[in-house]
Amino acid sequence: MPMTVYTDMDCDPAALQGKKIAILGYGNQGHAHALNLRDSGFDVIIGARDPGQSSGAKARDAGFMVLPFAEAVTIADIVMMTLPDEVIPAIYESAVAPFLRPGSALGFAHGLAVHFGAIRPAEDVDLFLIGPKGAGRWLRAEYLAGRGLACLIAVGHDATGATMQIALGYASGLGCGRAGMVETSFREECETDLFGEQAVLCGGIPALIAAGYDTLIEAGYAPEVAYFECVHEAKLVVDLMFEAGPEKMRQAISNTAEYGGYLAGEALVDDRMRQTMKTILTEIQSGAFAQRLFDDTRKGSPDLMRFRAHRHDGLEAAGERVRALMPWLVEKG
Known part of the structure; x- marks a missing residue:
């Protein structure tokens, strides 16, 4: 199917006028949503678990x-859920569903809780999704720079007949209409997002970096040199791909790096790894991953705490020494 992309030109400026927008959560995504929408001229309030503590205090x-x-x-009139996926079901059941008015709009920044049935919004409420393709601080920075992040946009159900225009108006208020708002579904956004995070971005890349670093350390190379080669330069290569794609990246590097990359890439991403990726995707599609996430949360997150405890102290210490050579990185962090 051809991709449908909307821009600011497709938005009705009046779609959100006179409506009060409640952003639930003021964390990674929530703060950027709230600030961008307010700067775009909309009436925004913040919902918090405890208005006097933590993120609530920052919002105030x-x-x-x-x-x-x-x-x-x-x-x-419009409620946007920017809370962590694992806490959305409990908060929705106790503090959202009983108080949503028929004809109001309910939005999500990620489709997991809806797609996998952890919550089931009422049919008399407009349901939509806005998924900016980047972290909240980047969404905010691009807005302030006069640019914007592309986003995925979806309508779950349309109780009033105006859901798409509400969603488009909301995404435009975030600045996404400057870059492009790509129409999708809750299912597609959710499953592709989870797969990208797990197999490539937040699982595959860090694991590959750590394995490369360990291989060099075990072979007797200096930790700082290993860090430069396996971590520091990763941004340079990814930036090239981000700007112009993998082929342009290969044109910008040396023939040695290009040739070696082809050979090593074929060896690393073999049939076994491709099958593992398919297994990861299958577990996402079946809901097994979502169920494991929700189960772990109900138990107090023992799995998450165990994973966090496996800190790579050697790599982190080398990184601190390398970054100290570049004070602007230390200041930025």
């Missing part, structure tokens, strides 16, 4: 009205 310091979740939902 930024000049927002901050209310408990249920109170924010009660007075909002």
Whole structure:
């Protein structure tokens, strides 16, 4: 199917006018949504678990009205869930569903809880998804620079007949209409996002980097040199691919790097690894991963804590020494 892409030109400027938007959560995505929408001229309030603590206090310091979740939902025309996936089901059941008015709109920044049935929004509420393709701080930085992040946009159900225009208006307010708003579905956004995170971005790349670093250390090379080669330069190569794609990246590197990359790439990404990727995707599609995430959360997150405890102290220490050579990186972090 051909891709449908919307821009600011496709948006009705009046779609969000006069509507109160409640952003639930003021973390990674929530703070960027709230600030960008406010700067775009919309009426934004923040819903927090405890308005006086942590993110709620930060939102208040930024000049927002901050209310408990249920109170924010009660007075909002549009509610956007930017909370962590694993806590959405409990908060939705206790503080969102009982207070949503028929005809209001409910949005999500990621489709996991809806797609896998952890929550089931009422049919008399507009349901939509806006998934900016990048972290919240990048969404905010691009907006301030007069640019924008592309996003995925989807309508789950359309109770009022205006859901797509509400979604487009919301995404445009984030600045996404400057780059492109790509129409998709809750299923496609959710499953591809999870797979990209696990197999490539947050699972595959860090694991490959750590394995490469360990291989050099075990062979007797200096930790700082290993860090430069396996971690520091990763950004340079990824930036080239981000700007112009893998083929342009290969044109920008040396023939030695290109030739060696082809050979090593074929050896590393073999049939076994491709089968592992298919298994990862199958577990995502079946809901097995989502169920494991929710089960772990209900138990107090023992799996997550165990994973976090496996810190690669050698690599982290080498990284601190390397970054100290570049004070601007230390200041930025």
